[in-house]
Amino acid sequence: MSSPEAVVYLFHGTDEPTLRDRLTAFLAEYSSSPATDMNFTRLEGRSLELSDIVNAAGTLPFLADVRVVVVDNLTESGQAKELVKDGLAALIAVLPDWARVVFVETGTGSQQGDTQGEGKRKSTRRQLVKKLVSLVERDPRGKVLSFDSPSSDSDRARWVEKRASFYEAAIDRPAAALLANRIGDELTLIDIELMKLATYVNGERAISSQDVELLTPYESEANIFNMVDALGQRNGRVALALLRQMTVEEDQPPLRVFSMMVRQYRLLLQMKEQLEQGRSPHDASKLMGIHNFVAQKLAGQSRNYSLRLLERIYEVLLETDVDIKTGRQDPQLALETLVARLAR
Secondary structure (H helix, E strand, O other): OOOOOOOEEEEEEOOHHHHHHHHHHHHHOOOOOOOHHHHEEEEEHHHOOHHHHHHHHHOOOOOOOOEEEEEEOHHHOOOHHHHHHHHHHHHHHOOOOOEEEEEEEOOOOOOOOOOHHHHHHHHHHHHHHHHHHHHHHHOOOEEEEEEOOOOOHHHHHHHHHHHHHHHOOOEOHHHHHHHHHHHOOOHHHHHHHHHHHHHHHOOOOOEOHHHHHHHOOOHHHHHHHHHHHHHHOOOHHHHHHHHHHHHHHOOOOHHHHHHHHHHHHHHHHHHHHHHHOOOOHHHHHHHHOOOHHHHHHHHHHHHHOOHHHHHHHHHHHHHHHHHHHOOOOOHHHHHHHHHHHHOO
């Protein structure tokens, strides 16, 4: 006897590029109907209530066999604990056969630069994701798909080699290692650079280390530091000029610039926390895993910010991240709006 087709899915993990591609392919399987848009709902977990899922999934599909409901980051909801503990189990059990409820959990990976508050939030979310995994796996109509990031430099280089094939490109092992080491564990940023490199070689040859050195420069890091410095001094004109220099003149992808901004403010917030606990920049550098020279520069820059202001800025960054990922705002416009808000 064949097992019933799944009606609830969970896509989760820290390898977001692969996860997004698999999710896109999965959703494409249900896009052949002329009424696809009328049978598709996307819900944002942060402001979600159980009734939202019930109403969306329980409605009969129109001129189609299934109705698809995608729930992004349920574990960010203020009611997440209650939903995972009580409501979802009952909901999954009574989902109609026409429903395809897809939970998508991203952004839970820990990073060396995480602040204390962010680390705690991610830890809480990871615990909730584990419970969500267990809940979906227990249901005979549930299916879990996990996408884990590579855990070492060599694994990350292999990830780059495999990922290149997605863009119908090949990359030399030394070039893959260089790209991974140059950008670090931000797979989304690596993916952006890899797409750019694949376009550059245009299938004529494998991507080489020389290509990586040519197209993946470090210059933007200095501009990010200067832009954050200008924002700390409430100089919006200079900050906006630096932003446009990176995204327009240097043609840096807005998502990459935004990720570098998030990293800079993450480091600033962590440094401020360390300094307010009485540690020196040198001691903080060891705990943060950064070079002492970088720590000294962060300590100097942090004088323009209070701890409370940095925490508020991080909340604004998270809001901007949601706006970009959900398509609520164009990435370039979202960045310019962000700079204007931070310069107030």
